[in-house]
Amino acid sequence: MVNILPPHLSGRGKSYIHAYNAIVLAHWRSPLTSASSVIIFVAPDVDALCAARMFAILFKRDDIGYRMIPVSKNEEVMEIVEGLVDNANLDTILLLNMGNILDLPRDDYFGKLGLKVVINVIDSSRPISLTNLFMGGPNGRRVLIWDHEDSVTNLSEEKNAWEVVEVIFEYINLEPELTQISREDSHEDGMKSKRNSTLIDSTRYQDHGVQRRRLFSVIDKYYQEGSWYAQSASTTVYMLATLLKAVDNDLLWLAIIGFTSQYISGRISRKEYDVYQSIYFEEISRLNPKAASSTKDIRPNTELRLTHLRHWSLYDSMLHSNYFASRIEIWKDKGRRRLIGLLAKIGFSISEAKELYLNMDLDLKGSLTQRLLEIAPEYGLTELLYPSFERCHGYQVQSSSAADAAEGLGALLEVDPRIPLDDELYFTSKDRQESTEYGRDAWIDNFWRAYDTLCDMSTIQNSIDLSMTLKRAIVRQGTSIIEKQGIHTMRNYRVVVLSRGQDLSLFSHPGMLRRLIAWLCDVLRYRISGHGVGTLAKKYLYFVVACLCDADGTYSVMGTSFAFDFDTVVKNHLSYKFIDTARKIRAEAEYATFENHVLRLPKSDLQRFLEQLVK
Known part of the structure; x- marks a missing residue:
């Protein structure tokens, strides 16, 4: 592995510019200089989408042909790589918001490709696989x-442990099995996933002595510390564009959308957000001088935590905002009356607010x-x-x-066009029919819809x-869960199981499940802080939704x-716990995304999974 900083x-x-120049040179030296020499794998999230569009702009500038492939999980990557083994023109692979946790050099992934193929990984997720x-x-x-940042210098103990374990496996003629969910586990434990991510199950090797157990515990600890997110992929690409002196408002706006998506989805804290916000504030001042303002300017603003306020009514925006919902308790009749009272205090009639x-x-x-700031403390x-x-x-x-x-x-x-929604706002019946025919390709169609929107931001209203x-579906489902007392306490866990309702097909998608968890966590967070639970030694809880x-x-x-x-x-400690739990109960689990804390389990395994998880 080479750490590019x-x-x-x-x-x-x-540095970034050296890696990019190597991509350009490899492409120009390719006999055919075709699009098959550079392939971009893009994960299904907004940050990766923005980073992909930014690379497309940079590659067009430097006359680089490329092929872009949206992928949603490991199995898709492995299938695509199988088809690339005989591609003699391939020089470069770019992985956007995927790859860090996978053992990329192994034969299960990119190890079987020709050695001239260079794998560039721009992934905001952490930790990084020790194999990588x-x-x-x-x-x-x-x-x-x-x-x-330098991810290697402070990992000397983990490096030594990993290297010794590698030697041990080679010495005893075993395939490196530094994973809890590998090919062997797939056969032995019924796991469908073939992810290799150097996650050691140390209990399987306890008979080999204290020294070996210590090595495995060092590697185990590295992964058990949890998963988190670092600098957005789009920010990394924007830094590259700055070095190339290629920045403009289009690239700047894409980078801003990418890092903002991290914040509003709860992947980075306000403290981390403020660091990058100040950087982009300076960039806006540099690229958008007031003396030369245009109709495509980017401007700093102070945002109210009101969902889609510019495009909705004030009442609906408050009603469907996670922030307002948790504090006003909009799922109750009393909360709705309280919202009406708040509007009255700031001088808005119901008709004006709606x-x-x-x-x-x-x-x-x-x-x-x-007006809102004046009465904010009261609520x-x-x-x-x-x-x-x-x-x-x-x-x-x-403006947006x-x-x-x-x-x-x-x-x-995040929405499969085959799923009927209450409001027919975007997908036509023809879309649904075609999506049904193509099955898995439905989300790929969505990816290109989103990508096209990035190419013409004036069409953003459709997506909003x-x-x-x-948002309406989330509030409807969240309200139903609370009214039916569907949040169950299992030790240090809060668990919700959705097995019936009109929106099941909608929330079975990982993206929608994440949005629902965010809404429920905001509700629960405010309840807990309001009852003094925050004084406990532990400052977090686990939330699981199935x-x-x-x-x-x-x-x-x-x-x-x-x-x-x-x-x-x-940090999300459930990434490791999910893997460990699925292995222990021998569940036929598979990964729904590139994230370890999202699984797809057979109906018969769910109860055993939850019981083992909370032990």
């Missing part, structure tokens, strides 16, 4: 991890923020504002905020309309660690 950290080593970090030889050295914000009286619109709305950005799209189209764009693009990526429909997919009789299961303090993010 920004210039100010790389010293004499390789420390495997030497031609196969290991061709894996380039684009990092924002008309589109776009059509609202200018005086009311102009004084809204100040616990102490973090009502955060700094953000918006962009103009010309005279004919309404970074949060609106990120939410809308996320909605496009879809996002508002999803949703039945009737079509194949499986459950989509997602888990997260959520902090009691608002705008704080803790």
Whole structure:
């Protein structure tokens, strides 16, 4: 592995620009200089989507042909790689928001490709596989991890343990099995997934002595510390564009959407968000001087925590905001009356609050923020504002905020067009018919819809309309869960199992499950902090939601660690626990995404999985 760092950290080593120039040179030297020499694998999230679009712009600038492939899980990657083994023209593979946790140099993934193929990994997820970090030889050295910090220097103990374990396996003539879910486990334990990610099951080797147990415990500890997210992929690509002197407002806006999506989805904390927000604030000042303003400017703004306010009514925006919902308890009749009382206190009648914000009286619109701030403490709305950005799209189209764009693009990526929604806002009956015929390709169609929206941001309104429909479904489902007392306490876990209801097919998608968990966590966080539970030594709890997919009789299961303090993010310890639990009960589990904390389990295995998980 080669750790690729920004210039100010790389010293004499390789930086982003060196890695990019190597891609350009390899392409130009290719006999056919065809699109088959560079392939971009893109994960199904907004940040990766933005990073992919940014690379497309840079490659066009440098006359680089490429092929872009959206992939949603490990099995798809393995299938595609099988088809690339005989591609003699292939020089470069780019992995966007995927790859860090996979053992990329192994034959299960890219190890079987010709040694001239260089694997560039730009992935915001952490931790990074120890195999990717420390495997030497031609196969290991061709894996380039684009990092924002030195991930190797402080891992000397883990490096020594990993190297010794590698030697042990070679010595006893065993296939490196540094995983709890490998090919052998797939056969032995019934696991369908073939992910190799150097996660050691130390209990299987306890008979080999204290020294070996210590080595395995060192590696185990590395992964058990949990998963988290670092610098967004789009920010990394923007830094590259800055080094290439290729930045403009289009690239800047894509980077802003990408890193904003991390914040609004709870992947980074407010403290981390503020660091990058200040950097982009300076970039906006540099690229958008007031003396030369245009209809496509990017402007800093102060954003209210009100969902799609520019495109909705004030009432609906408050009703469907996670932040407002948790504090006003909108799932109760009393909470709805409290919301009406809040509107009255800031001088809005119900009719005024329910008309589109776009059509609202200018005086009311102009004084809204100040009026809300005056009564905010009374309702616990102490973090009502955060700094953000918006962009103009010309005279004919309404400007959009970074949060609106990120939410809308996320909605496009997360909804299967075969699923009927209450509001027919985006997908036509023809879309649904074609998606049914192509099956798995439905989400790929969604990917390209979202990508096309990035190419023409004036069409973002369609995706925002879809996002508002999803917000209604989330509030509807969340309210139902609370009313039916569907949040069950199992030791340090809060568990919800969805097995019936009109929106089951919608929430079986990992993206929608994540949105529902975020809504429930906000509700639970405010309840806990309001009852003094936050004084406990542990500042977080685990939340697990399982949703039945009737079509194949499986459950989509997602888990997260959520902090009691608002705008704080803790490492997700359930990534390792999910893997360990599935192995112990010998569940026929498979990964629904590239994230370890999202599994698909047979209906018959769910109860045993949950019981083992909370032990």
